[in-house]
Amino acid sequence: EVQLAESGGGLVQPGRSLKLSCAASGFTFSDYYMAWVRQAPTKGLEWVASISYDGGSTYYRDSVKGRFTISRDNAKSSLYLQMDSLRSEDTATYYCTTDWGIAAISPLFAYWGQGTLVTVSS
Amino acid sequence: DIVLTQSPALAVSLEQRATISCKTSQNVDNYGISYMHWYQQKPGQQPKLLIYEGSNLASGIPARFSGSGSGTDFTLTIDPVEADDIATYYCQQSKDYPYTFGAGTKLELK
Numbered sequence: 001e002v003q004l005a006e007s008g009g010g011l012v013q014p015g016r017s018l019k020l021s022c023a024a025s026g027f028t029f030s031d032y033y034m035a036w037v038r039q040a041p042t043k044g045l046e047w048v049a050s051i052s053y054d055g056g057s058t059y060y061r062d063s064v065k066g067r068f069t070i071s072r073d074n075a076k077s078s079l080y081l082q083m084d085s086l087r088s089e090d091t092a093t094y095y096c097t098t099d100w101g102i103a104a105i106s107p108l109f110a111y112w113g114q115g116t117l118v119t120v121s122s
Numbered sequence: 123d124i125v126l127t128q129s130p131a132l133a134v135s136l137e138q139r140a141t142i143s144c145k146t147s148q149n150v151d152n153y154g155i156s157y158m159h160w161y162q163q164k165p166g167q168q169p170k171l172l173i174y175e176g177s178n179l180a181s182g183i184p185a186r187f188s189g190s191g192s193g194t195d196f197t198l199t200i201d202p203v204e205a206d207d208i209a210t211y212y213c214q215q216s217k218d219y220p221y222t223f224g225a226g227t228k229l230e231l232k
Contacts (some may be wrong), residue, residue, distance in 0.1 A: 035221075037169075045161070045169060045212055047221040061220045095168055100216075106157045106175055107216040112168040 002026040002111045004096045009116030012086055022079040022096030022113060029077040030054070033099035033107065036070060036081050038092035039115075046092075049081065050099050050107075063089075086120045093117050124148045124215050128224035133232040139201040142227045144213035146194045157217040160189055160198045163226075164209045172211075173198060203229070 008020040020036070036048040049070040050059045058070050069082040079096055093115040100107035125147040134140040150157045156176030161169040171180045173189035176196060188199045200207050208231060213224040 044226045045163075045214070045223040047223070050219075050221075059219050105155055106152070106159075107221070108159045108171065108174045109161070109169070109214070110171050110174075110180070112170070114168055 002098075004098075004111060004113035006094065006096050006113045006116040009094065009118045011119045011121065013122050014087060014120055016086055017082070017084045018086060018118060020081040020083070020094055020096075020116060020118070024077040024079065024096075027098070027111075029072075030074040031102040033101075034070075034072060034079045035097045035099040035109065036079075037095045037097055037109065037112075038090075039095070040089075040092040043092075048094070051079070053102065083118070086118075088120050091118060091120045123220055124150065124218055124222050126213050126215060126222055126224035128211075128213060128227045130225065131228045131230055133230045134203050135232045136205060137202040139199065140203050140207070140229060142198040142200075142211050142229070144191075144196045144198070144224050146196070146215060148217075149193050150215040150217040151193055152217055156192050156196070157215055158189075158191070158196050159214045159216065161212045161214065162207075162209045163212065169212065200229075205231075 003025045005023045012018050035050040051070045055072045067085045071080045095115045096113040097109040098111045127145045158176045160173040163169040177189045190197050210226045210228045212226045
């Protein structure tokens, strides 16, 4: 069974940093791009960042470029999101998801974690 | 960025058909494959993949869910609607970065 378990969320002041982690199990982690998708309270879904199979390529939405860093450790089947210079508009539940599978035609978010809430407030 | 437009809400009766539309600002097909996917999200839960590449049913999803369309116009159909289907439905394109979602259509009971 595929499992994705996020951790690291919490309350943080504007301008500070936070690092999210996602522990994956039940599938071959290195066979998937991985991604972070967020959802602000009562709002819709928003893609944040993706990372390639070996971590050699990363992709970000403009609003987090230069502030967030996505990374992975295939040996530990883990995904990370380093979030610096946090803003109030970054307040959201952050979901870890599988992205482009090595055998798939198109990128898609097949499996999702339960999410971890990040609140940016003074 | 590719913009996806969905109606905010749809009221439907149980055992009737629900049709949810998603229109994109650019073509999301690539070599004949639609890079369009549909997700269901219930309150307090993570999203769940329902339909991928326009019309393919994801694993474990009941056959009353179906997807159609190509290019810039896509539809998610639920027939018949069951009580467990009351949720918010999102379309999403993966043709180009940034990947984008529609704002979601909240399915409500009439």
